[in-house]
Amino acid sequence: MANRNKQQLFDHYRKSAAVAGMSHPEGSLTCPLCWEPASFDTLSVEHIIPGSVGGNRIVLTCTTCNNTHGSLYDSHLSQFQKTKDGFNGQGTLPVILEVLGKRVTANIEWGDGFKNINIVGEASNPAEVAAMQADAEAGRFGELNLTINYGYIKNRFQTGLLRCAYLSLYKCFGYEYACTEIVQVLRRRICDMNQETPRLGSFIGAFRNGAVPYSDPYFIVPGNVNGVQFFMVAIRLKKQTESYHFVYMPAPCDRSDEFFEMMERCPRDNDGATLTIPHQLVFT
Ligand SMILES: [Zn+2]
Structure with a gap:
């Protein structure tokens, strides 16, 4: 054919x-x-x-x-279209997440009125992930900075x-x-x-x-x-x-x-x- x-x-x-x-x-x-x-x-x-x-x-x-x-x-x-999908609530968007000076790689789900943020352990520095967890457990909260990787x-x-x-x-x-x-x-x-x-x-x-x-x-x-x-x-x-x-x-x-x-x-x-x-x- x-x-x-x-x-x-x-x-x-x-x-x-x-x-x-x-x-x-x-x-x-x-x-x-x-x-x-x-x-x-x-x-x-x-x-x-x-x-x-x-x-x-x-x-x-x-x-x-x-x-x-x-x-x-x-x-x-x-x-480009994958990123569009992510913004329309289909699939995830890859981001760099920064809180209180710690940086990790994460995926976010961009839904209607909610966002799920999942830290990607294998793509992040383990020490930064641990430090971020320690901050959260100790109740230290800071401003959340997201940098979206559009990928194109x-x-x-x-x-x-x-x-x-x-x-x-x-x-x-x-x-x-x-x-x-x-x-x-x-x-x-x-x-x-x-x-x-x-x-x-x-x-x-x-x-x-x-x-x-x-x-x-x-x-x-x-x-x-x-x-x-x-x-x-x-x-x-x-x-x-x-x-x-x-x-x-x-x-x-x-x-x-x-x-x-x-x-x-x-x-x-x-x-x-x-x-x-x-x-x-x-x-x-
Ligand atoms: Zn040619």
Whole structure:
């Protein structure tokens, strides 16, 4: 089954590459991420949105990108949603607990109106645990300081979302979309974490109210502001709970070189509070 999927995707993207005017040696394909040629054997099936956060659609990437991006980005998407779950009362949040100068590692359960704090003995200094117990037994109470370990890095998390959005558009529109210069700027941004532009915060954000009229892991809405065309890719991250995020992506057009400038100008309008998603013209 997996091999049949892989062969079907391979044949599909070979045709897509031909339509885009790209030439490939027989039996190979350009990896949509690193843009290097890869033979059939070195290509692997990759989730557009990681399976750990509810993704189920697939594309082909080279094995190197598949392996490295898992830990570089996918784990940060997963950890983000795990933290969200914790805040929504599902599962625990890892914290550093500090009382009267003693520090231990703990897990907290964030419930409705209560918090359970469990000290993780094996992750803490035994002397600090004992000293904290001695304080409690002697009735010495102090202010409780909690430092929550979110466990994800914002830049990696946002790059992970950008990668999901890029691959979803590649899935939909193939190489004709991916090979355009404006889109290549973003592809290079995904593959090189040292790049600081374009600034991810200007076109990536979260839907604050969470209600989205679709149940797909992602969907794509085309839009246009003053003649500059774009796609909004909505991405669902799902573990015990769900969160929705958006990534604005350029749509190749005469004025697409204005896209990043436009994104820098209007992030304040994209606060997710009043965005209306049209029911027509949605691609998944
Ligand atoms: Zn690659």
